[in-house]
Amino acid sequence: MTAFPTARLSVVAVVCSFATAVAAQTTDGRRSGFLDMSPQSQALQKDDTANPAMLWVLDGEALWNAKAGRADKSCADCHQDAAVNMQGVAARYPAFSAEHNRPLDLQGRINACRETRQQATPFAPESKELLALSAYIGKQSRGMPIAPPNDPRLAPFRARGEALYKQRIGQLNFSCANCHDDNAGQKLASAVIPQGHPTGYPLYRLEWQNLGSLQRRFRGCLVGVRAEPFAYGSEEYVELELFLMSRAKGMPVETPAARP
Amino acid sequence: MARALINVPPKAKRGEVIEIKTLISHPMETGYRPKGDGSFYPRDIIHKFVCTLNGEEIFRADLYPAIAANPFISFTTVARESGLLMFSWIDDRGEAQMESAKLVVE
Numbered sequence: 461m462t463a464f465p466t467a468r469l470s471v472v473a474v475v476c477s478f479a480t481a482v483a484a485q486t487t488d489g490r491r492s493g494f495l496d497m498s499p500q501s502q503a504l505q506k507d508d509t510a511n512p513a514m515l516w517v518l519d520g521e522a523l524w525n526a527k528a529g530r531a532d533k534s535c536a537d538c539h540q541d542a543a544v545n546m547q548g549v550a551a552r553y554p555a556f557s558a559e560h561n562r563p564l565d566l567q568g569r570i571n572a573c574r575e576t577r578q579q580a581t582p583f584a585p586e587s588k589e590l591l592a593l594s595a596y597i598g599k600q601s602r603g604m605p606i607a608p609p610n611d612p613r614l615a616p617f618r619a620r621g622e623a624l625y626k627q628r629i630g631q632l633n634f635s636c637a638n639c640h641d642d643n644a645g646q647k648l649a650s651a652v653i654p655q656g657h658p659t660g661y662p663l664y665r666l667e668w669q670n671l672g673s674l675q676r677r678f679r680g681c682l683v684g685v686r687a688e689p690f691a692y693g694s695e696e697y698v699e700l701e702l703f704l705m706s707r708a709k710g711m712p713v714e715t716p717a718a719r720p
Numbered sequence: 721m722a723r724a725l726i727n728v729p730p731k732a733k734r735g736e737v738i739e740i741k742t743l744i745s746h747p748m749e750t751g752y753r754p755k756g757d758g759s760f761y762p763r764d765i766i767h768k769f770v771c772t773l774n775g776e777e778i779f780r781a782d783l784y785p786a787i788a789a790n791p792f793i794s795f796t797t798v799a800r801e802s803g804l805l806m807f808s809w810i811d812d813r814g815e816a817q818m819e820s821a822k823l824v825v826e
Contacts, residue, residue, distance in 0.1 A: 507741075509727035512790040515745040518723045669748075669789035 490711060493654035496645075497720060501666070505718040513595060513664035513716030516588070516671045520596025523589055529580025535593075538577065542600055550598040551606050551713050554702050556613045563617050565698050566594050567673060585692030591662050591671045598662065598715030606659065606713060608706045617695075621703030624696060630687030636700075651720075657708035658701065660717020667720065674701055722746055726807060728821045732799035740771070740779075741794040744809050744817065750785040768810040769793055773823060774803035799825045 494502060508514050524535045524542055539545045554565040557572065564572060570593050571582035583590035608614075625636045639648070640656035647653065661674040668676075675697045682689040690696045727741040744766070751763025763785065771779040779795045802825045809817045 507727075509725045509741055510743060510792060512743060512745070512792070514725060515723040515743065515790060518725075666788070 492659050496652040516592040516595045519592035529578030531579045546597045546600040550601040551604045556611050595662050595716045601713045605710045606708050617699045618702045621699035630685035632685040634685045658704050660714035663717035665719050724819045726821045731824050736799050738799050739796050743792045748789045764812045766809045766811045770808050772806045
């Protein structure tokens with residue numbers, strides 16, 4: 461990456477980020493990690509033919525229409541057109557599932573549907589299929605404001621997520637809030653610490669050279685503070701996501717985003 | 721087979737310089753990544769990319785292990801005639817992925 465802060469270059473950068481700031485920055489100072497990226501990475505996310513995450517979206521569309529399981533049903537057989545019926549769904553997840561008596565994130569919902577409706581084996585965590593389907597469903601909400609459901613049954617889970625967010629953890633004894641509230645915008649080595657709004661998951665990280673879920677991001681942070689990561693699909697992650705989504709309420713969904 | 725995304729301008733004026741952008745999903749396994757037992761994941765990269773217009777080659781690239789997964793290749797050409805653009809990516813397993821796109825020159 462070039463680092464010559466000539467006047468002209470910074471003007472270009474300001475114009476670029478201003479154009480997208482409308483979508484990514486709220487008036488209350490919350491900002492998406494999108495704004496902390498270089499103009500080149502922002503361009504990558506904005507161009508659907510350059511954003512590698514779109515490859516997973518295409519796979520997801522194929523999976524949406526593919527029959528699976530003993531029920532021999534596809535997602536489309538029940539939900540029909542994703543562009544219509546999945547609009548805004550990712551913006552309101554995690555949601556409470558009465559069947560499970562706990563909140564489910566979008567990936568949990570996909571796997572629950574797979575098990576009960578399609579009678580197929582659930583996808584493995586971080587599998588290409590699960591990421592592809594959640595990216596495809598997530599994309600249907602792109603640009604819509606994050607709208608956590610106002611469901612009183614979610615409140616205790618959200619409170620536990622908030623407690624976990626503020627809980628010091630690991631050998632380095634850091635909480636999420638230590639970085640993402642107290643020191644957001646500062647640098648950790650060469651990287652800008654984002655505010656930690658999960659607006660674009662699953663997203664393509666250039667470092668991963670792959671699409672990854674929010675839970676993979678959580679694992680990265682937990683390992684970073686030398687804590688034992690929770691297992692994929694654990695309730696802790698869903699609770700944390702619940703809290704983060706309420707914290708990011710109203711910010712536009714960017715799925716499938718790209719990040720460095 | 722792998723997914724590919726191709727971006728060709730919908731219409732081009734004769735003599736205009738156009739940018740063609742391609743993106744393909746591929747692991748681009750370098751051959752240098754060790755497994756748990758000390759052996760290496762075998763190299764599997766796309767080593768050649770070719771674009772032809774009406775059968776005539778207009779762009780070719782050799783790719784090497786340092787190129788990231790899901791390679792994005794963008795190049796420019798002068799729009800001289802309408803026709804069919806054929807793209808092919810050839811990887812170490814000898815598999816060739818072919819895609820096509822129409823180029824309309826007015």
